[in-house]
Amino acid sequence: PAHAGAWRIALQAAWLTGDLDGAGDALAQLRLHSDATLELEAMASEAGVGGAAEVELLLGQCPKGVDTPLADLLCGKLAFDPWPWVRPAQPGDLPPGQDPADRWASHQSVLLLDRVVDRVLPDGRAMTSFHAVSRLQTKEAADRAGELELPTDALALALVTLKPDGRRLEVDRHAGKDDLSFSALAPGDAVERRWVRIEGPATPWGGYIRKFYFASGDPMVRSELAVVVKKGTRVLHLERNGAPAPQIMEAGDEVLYLWQAEQVPAVPPEPHTPGADEFLPHVVVSVGVSPQHALATQQLGTDEAARGSRQVADQALVLTATIAEPQAERAAGRSPAERGRTAPPARDPMEARAERLFHFVVESIDDGPPRPPELVLDTRRGERSGLFVALLRAAEIPADVVWARAGMAPPLDPAAPDPQAFGIRLVRLEPRPGQVRWASLEGKRWWYGAPPPYLVGGAYLRRTGPRLEVLPLLDEGADGWAVASRAELTVAQDGHAQGRLEITLPAGYASSLRAFLRSARAEDKARQLQGLVAALLRGGRLLRSQATPLDAPLEPLTLTLEVEVPHFMVPDGDHLVAEELFEHPPGLRTLGLPLLEAYLVAPRRETPLLVRPASEHLQVTLHLPAGARADVQPGTFERKLPFGHFAQRFELDPATGTARLDLQYTLRMVRIPPDGAGNPGFASGARSQAKPGGEGWDGSASPGPHGFSEFARAAQEVIQATRNRLVLQRGP
Structure with missing residues (x-):
């Protein structure tokens, strides 16, 4: 077929007959014909909202024929014309000093617009629109911007080159290939990217989280985040490092939260900086996510991997049965009384058991996905941390998998309920009451004992009944590194x-x-x-x-x-x-x-x-x-x-x-x-x-x-x- 209508019929026929490959091909051809209406209708159906026009509206677009309070609000607040920064500036076109040709002459590119619009759905998913317009100042920037790849689940709404003479050139699509390229880019051009997607919830229990930065390595004319929620929805927002405060506006049964920053200077890419959260202006927005949800998300599979079983108990017994007394002393045939008179105090047997179990796990088990511990023992592959905890508990050594952040991580207070904020998986064990040891069994960089220097000054999450505590990682024993x-x-x-x-x-x-x-x-x-x-x-x-x-x-x-x-x-x-x-x-x-x-x-x-x-x-x-x-x-x-x-x-x-x-x-x-x-x-x-x-x-x-x-x-x-x-x- 040579036109979009025929491909629309082909897509419907393939979908009804279960031909998913054919449906995918038809969908790709529809995109080649720049006909996204059908895809927007499908997205509207999946999200449980109205038709394509409403989807466009919720994603920050302004379709004709839509006249609602939210439409008036969004289309007014998000209006942006990039052309004054693309066409050669005439006297009076731009405020003094804002012409990219002189103000940003030292930068390879300028981000004219950086926008994300989220429509938060009740289950935590978000219909998201990404819209960016960049002015290319140098040939190097034009070369870098030439090729682009979109997320596999993204629907492109606009991929165009804006020429200083007023032309708009559509992106080049290569037949049979997924890659795209902008047409004949040159210094002074601008490229516009706009696409939409449905993003999944932040946790398996739902919830929405968005972290948005208002600065980057390029100077920005305008940077903004818009979040649309149903009236009555509780929204948590934390603005940090000079991020703008939100404008909160009601439109019918919807509420719009809008953060806007203008004329943002570039942040140079310098080595050895702390985490971006520590110094870049940003906002964290969340709906329906608690710290408990964040911790539970990270622990998915770990509780099952640390579950006790008869096979785990037998393995722990086999590994630790010979540690009733020190190996060398037993081989020498001396009684405990004789050893007490002639030798230094014996190594604590509980500590020795923990070390023996650690040695077994890192030497015998390949790191892999969470699995029941008996399956990990049978296949010799699975989540090491969970198996180590299961073996420790079987040996009567209290242990838990905990989630920590490094001392080098941004010490932000209050902390956002972000599943990634505490992203380091550790094992905390107590061979004796009050005698805390730590272990990491990730990949090939495993360790046991005192926390390494990069963790000192950090913290970890610990659940105590219904409460979630943030406890410090102490530096005791760090000199051993x-x-x-x-x-x-x-x-x-x-x-x-x-x-x-x-x-x-x-x-x-x-x-x-x-x-x-x-x-x-x-x-x-x-x-x-x-x-x-x-x-x-x-x-x-x-x-x-x-x-x-x-x-x-x-x-x-x-x-x-x-x-x-x-x-x-x-x-x-x-x-x-x-x-x-x-x-x-x-x-x-x-x-x-x-x-x-x-x-x-x-x-x-x-x-x-x-x-x-x-x-x-x-x-x-x-x-x-x-x-x-x-x-x-x-x-x-x-x-x-x-x-x-x-x-x-x-x-x-x-x-x-x-x-x-x-x-x-x-x-x-x-x-x-x-x-x-x-x-x-x-x-x-x-x-x-x-x-x-x-x-x-x-x-x-x-x-x-x-x-x-x-x-x-x-x-x-x-x-x-x-x-x-x-x-x-x-x-x-």
Whole structure:
């Protein structure tokens, strides 16, 4: 068929005969003919509202022939003409300074309109219209905007190019393909995208949630969210970081909530920012969702996965039956009385049972979807957290799956009832009353014991009867996540060095590396470790390597690398020179954790900075050539700052020709506002977390909120102090 009417008949026939593939093809052809009326009618039927015209109205459009209070309200409030920002500006067309050609000359594109309109249905679904118009300032922006993909369940209402000469060009559709492209884009054009979809409820029990940001990486002329609900509906809305307050208007039996922002500056994409919720202006709107619903949504399947059964109890008994007393002591044949006289106190058997069960789950079960625990045991695949809890309970150890947020997550108060706000699944267990342990069994980055640094300062949800509590994740034991490294090198007269580098990673940090070293081919391991050595010791070559223990997931992993480093020190006449002597902690570099330099990539910031926690203790021993003495050597210093503790000591013993460098490098998690953070967009976010009683940025006892410039100056001083230069006068 060559026209929309024929495809309409084909769609109806295919639907009535159950030919879903044929119906899909007919629907696709209808879209090619830009005939969306039938699809809108189907959407209206599915949503339980009127016909296509009413759907268009509810989605923020203004169809002809519709005259209702809501139509007058929506069509008046949402009217927007993009052409003044697309056609070449004439004197008086735009207010002074608003012509995109000059006002936004430094930006590749300008978002003329960013709009979402939601019609909330009684069951929590939403009929949603997305409408965006972007002006393309550069060729790069035009190239990026050329191709687009819509959500698979979206119905396109308008995909057009707006040309400065007033032409509207429809999108190019490629026969037999799902991709679309805008026609012949050039700088100065604008692209308009408008599509609709029905979005499902926020939880299995219904409810609606929308989070909308009023700022992005592009400047905006107009940004708005409209939510339409039935009169009498209770709507929760939280505006944060300078987001606009809503206009609330009644129209018949409907109520319109409208948030509008105009002339919004761009937010530059800067690295190491906290979560966008912490500093971008946004609103969270919810209908019919409670914190209990949010928690229950996340726990779907977990309760079933943690259910006890005879098979689970038998497995727990098999795994823990030998932990009545310490293994080594029992093998030695000594009685408990003898052990009490000759040995330190035995390891708590309940703790040992918990560790044995954790070891079994991470070593024997592949992570997968929630399933009954007996099925997970049979197939060796399923949700690890649920099975671990089921085994713990069978071993009489209280345990629960809880949902947490990281300390680096935006600490927003009050919290919105968002199922994703607490998105980290943890196991909380008590081997003994009051003795709390934590565990994560997700993927290959599992851990057990104290919370890792990124969780410190966070919180978790716990249900106590009908109440839902938000409890803090304490930092007890977080020091156990510090990395330790040792290097011992012998330096020859020509500056070449040979020796050993040893890096000890906490069990939680080491889990993925341990899994790689256990499963990878020998050549792959050698290649990866050689790359690591070359990165840590410039030009270094790996001779041999060893990692121990590989089969103890709860123990720290020690990686020992025997290396040779040509030109470790460079000959310069009768001197040997090392310009950068272990100025970066090798363990933290191995883990890829950012160091101070990473936070100073830009001289100034417009967004908050989040410094991530990291800690390493490095000890270096150098055996120098006989008779060598130091003309220039690293310094000794200590700085305690709100963002970390840094201490270094260097000693050289001429009698033995031995030099020792000891470095303590600790970064604390802090949030640092940009300079002059009076921008209302940052009103409730970004703040320094200097602790009372600590030292200020300059080492004085004056902590408090400080901007990025002060942080950068203090950080640069630490970086300069650890730029370790060693110049040796060679002996005879």
